[in-house]
Amino acid sequence: NSTRLDHFTLLGFPGLHPQYYGPVSAVMFVVYLGIVFGNIFILAFVMYEKNIQKPTYLIFCHLALNDLTFGTLTLPKIIAKYWFDSSLLSFYGCFAQMFFVHYLGSVQSFNLMVMALDRLMSICIPLRYSAFISNPVVSGLCGIAWLIPLPVMMVTVFDALSLPFCKSNVIAQCYCDHISIVSQACSDRVPSVTLKALSLAMFCLLLPLVFIIFSYTSIFAVILKMSNAVGRRKSLSTCTPQIFVTCLFYLPRCFVYIATSTGFSFSLDFRIFIVLLYSLIPAAVNPLIYCFKTQDIKKCLFMKLQRARIGIEMRRSRE
Structure with missing residues (x-):
């Protein structure tokens, strides 16, 4: 007997004692504020500063928009x-959240691939860089990065929607994801739906990673x-922000996949913590990496701070 559920319940951290609800939610709220203000700052700064509207920083904007959207759709x-x-x-709100969670993760993966292409062209064939990489080219590539996962994730969501649900409606996670939702289905098609979703997810993650x-x-x-x-240090410094951002995105995911495939089991609370770690921490940390590990942005910020300090001193001297 199967019924169509009308809602799902988010469990959050199942082992969390009520006395820690306040501190844990306060930490998540601070993380969310960091995501919102940090990524909005990057978007506004690049849009306002015409002299840094270069291909690399346009890619940063796409990554920031992705991080901002992901945090806003999950944390509140x-x-x-x-x-x-x-x-x-x-019921459908949970499926919509699942779609965006996996869609935005896949978009981030393809945008990181575009960023790697930008650095590859810049360092390996610098004399041809401007001929191949420009703002319109990067905008087009990032647009494709937003489009490729769209049909893939729609197939994943519609496959899950076609399943009958007769188990618990409790989602053992802090947001709706494919594993948590499909585990509540009761059908002999669940293994095939899960395998198909995993294959599509691996396409969106592993192809860019390679x-x-x-x-x-x-x-x-x-x-x-x-x-x-000097040239080695300069070339390496231009790659440092991209490497940090890429590692924050991929390393925790690879750890979870490898551990799961080798039979290493996590407690439910630890698994939820790891998922939140690789989903949300990069979104909060990335703006700091862009600002303090990217020479153009750092130089621009220091110049603005210097002008502001001089302006304050001049006003004080007039008074």
Whole structure:
């Protein structure tokens, strides 16, 4: 016997004692504020500063928009659960959240591939860089990165929607994802739906990852061959922000997949914590990486701070 559920309940951290609801939700709220203000700052700063509207920084904008959207679609609901005891999500609302969670993760993966391509062209064939990479080209590539996962994720969602649900309506997670939803279905099609979704997810994650590894391997090979130490340091410094951002996105995911495939089991609370770690921490940390590890943005910020300080001193001297 199967019934169509009308809502799902977010469990959050199942082992969390009520006395810790306040501190945990406060931490998540601070993380959300960091995501919102940090990524809006990057978007506004690049849009306002014409002299840094270059291909690399346009890619940063796409990454920032992705991080901002992901945080806004996931964190407010789990914060509301702990603040206002509001843990219910409508049936289709949960599926919509699942779609955006996996879609935005896939878009981020393809945008990181575009970023790796940008660095590959810049360092390996610098004389041809401007001929191949420009603002319109990067905008087009990032647009494709937003389009490719769209049909893939729609197939994943419609496959899950076609399943009958007769188990618990509790989502053992802080947001709706494919594994948590499909585990509540009762059908002999569940294994095939899960395998198909996993295959599509691997396409969206591993295909860009293979290109990213190839790109940075080629970049390091070129850097090591440079005879000029200053040139090596400069080339490496231009890749540092991209490498940090890429590692924050991929390393925790790879850890979870490898551990799961080798039979290593996590407690439910630890699994939820790891998922939140690789989903939300990069979104909050990335703006700091862009600002303090990117020379153009850092230089621009220091100049503005210097002008502001001089302006304050001039006003004080007039008074």
